[in-house]
Amino acid sequence: MKKIKAAARIARQVQRTERSMDQAILEANALMTAMIEARREGNFAAEIGQAAFGDVASTIRTLIDARAAIVSGHRNLAKVAKDQAIEWRLDGPLEEKEEDREVQTFLRVPKREAA
Numbered sequence: 001m002k003k004i005k006a007a008a009r010i011a012r013q014v015q016r017t018e019r020s021m022d023q024a025i026l027e028a029n030a031l032m033t034a035m036i037e038a039r040r041e042g043n044f045a046a047e048i049g050q051a052a053f054g055d056v057a058s059t060i061r062t063l064i065d066a067r068a069a070i071v072s073g074h075r076n077l078a079k080v081a082k083d084q085a086i087e088w089r090l091d092g093p094l095e096e097k098e099e100d101r102e103v104q105t106f107l108r109v110p111k112r113e114a115a
Helices: 002-041 051-084
Strands: none
Touching: 002 051
């Protein structure tokens, strides 16, 4: 029973961490959007704030890589649970797992349709 309680505690924290990473990425993207909108509204030249724009983009890249590491850790913890014969799952109600798939660590930007 102690193993199951410990594993459940870890699982809850993993899920909170994954959600926090997602939120951090969303917040950094919101900052990027605000910077672009402010530059346009202020009618500033494109090069104004470019270094800061690059810094924020680099931060987003770092957050995405960190998120991938958390996901990989989650998978590794699942293997530990299996090896320790801890048979339970703490999946979210709409959360689907992809088994035996390598975590992607690069950003894909979907193509936008012409307006």
